[in-house]
Amino acid sequence: MxxxxxxxxxxxxxxxxxxxxxxxxxxxxxxxxxxxxxxxxxxxxxxxxxxxxxxxxxxxxxxxxxxxxxxxxxxxxxxxxxxxxxxxxxxxxxxxxxxxxxxxxxxxxxxxxxxxxxxxxxxxxxxGSDGKDSNVTLDSVEIKDCSGYGFDPHEQTVNMVIKNSVSHGNGLDGFVADYLSDSVFENNIAYNNDRHGFNVVTSTHDFTLSNNVAYGNGSTGIVVQRGSENIPSPANITITGGAVYGNGAEGVLIKLSSQVSVSGLDIHDNGSAGVRIYGSSGVDVFDNTLSNNSLGAPVPEIIIQSYDDTSGVSGKYFNGSD
The missing domain is CATH 2.160.20.10 (Single-stranded right-handed beta-helix, Pectin lyase-like)
Known part of the structure; x- marks a missing residue:
């Protein structure tokens, strides 16, 4: 109908x-x-x-x-x-x-x-409840000039596809995946958002970012993270293809997450490290091109950083030289 x-x-x-x-x-x-x-x-x-x-x-x-x-x-x-x-x-x-x-x-x-x-x-x-939204498709949608988030699917959503879409000029993140599973964001662009381009959070699992572009965002281009809450970490996350450049902080940040792969990205001209892995496990980073990152801070192109649950950030970096 x-x-x-x-x-x-x-x-x-x-x-x-x-x-x-x-x-x-x-x-x-x-x-x-x-x-x-x-x-x-x-x-x-x-x-x-x-x-x-x-x-x-x-x-x-x-x-x-x-x-x-x-x-x-x-x-x-x-x-x-x-x-x-x-x-x-x-x-x-x-x-x-x-x-x-x-x-x-x-x-x-x-x-x-x-x-x-x-x-x-x-x-x-x-x-925190067992109910869910399911089978959600957003295709060729532009979201702009919101004071908060652009795309903000939340707890919990199963089988969501966002594709061929654009998010820009928003006050927080361009695209959020907040407790999504069996879902895909593909061929999207996030630019000039005040915070992150793509933010994958809150126990999201079995999730793919494919051929997306994040540029000119105020903080990180692509983030996979869990806060300090006692909840399962994001897991089984695939980030493949696309470009991440000109963002204010890292190109890609993997924080307190597990079983994450990052491949086939062109990561350049970001304010901090091209890729930072923080307190995470089972992370594979391969077949990417990294260049001219760390424009705003003297840090390596790739940082692998431990996390101390008692004291917080250990301050110790592994950059391949020790």
């Missing part, structure tokens, strides 16, 4: 608030068992709900939101928005949403004309 948001009153004129009309189309598709919700070319203004978890638009199981192309169909947060928006487009909190996604459009967080933390895409169930 294909439903057009214009038939439900959406205008897409950069002025009218189209939140209710687009949501009505999504709800109608879900009630019919699923379908494709089409947004023609235009700029559709949306606004957040009363709670951060309301987001602006709530996708449902078996529903795909489809535009006319990145930069052609734009869903933009309204000027003057002053509330926290955890997902301009998102799935429902505490519901297991499946077989849904978005393609061929842009999400614009309108960062310069809004206040409050705003994330572009958000999905997930409840942190």
């Amino acid at each position: 294909i439903l057009n948001t214009k038939d439900f009153g959406a205008v897409g004129d950069s002025v009218t608030d189209d939140t209710a009309a687009i949501q009505a189309t999504i709800d109608a598709a879900a009630a019919a068992g699923g379908g494709e919700v089409v947004l023609a070319a235009g700029t559709y203004i949306v606004s957040g709900g009363e709670e951060p978890s309301d987001g602006c638009l709530m996708l449902k199981s078996n529903v795909t939101l489809s535009g006319a192309g990145m930069g052609e169909t734009v869903i933009k947060l309204a000027d003057g928005s002053d509330t926290k928006v955890t997902g301009i487009v998102r799935s429902a909190y505490g519901e297991e949403t499946h077989d849904f996604g978005m393609k061929n459009l842009t999400l614009d967080g309108n960062r310069d004309a809004t206040t409050g933390k705003v994330d572009g895409w958000f999905n997930g169930y409840i942190p």
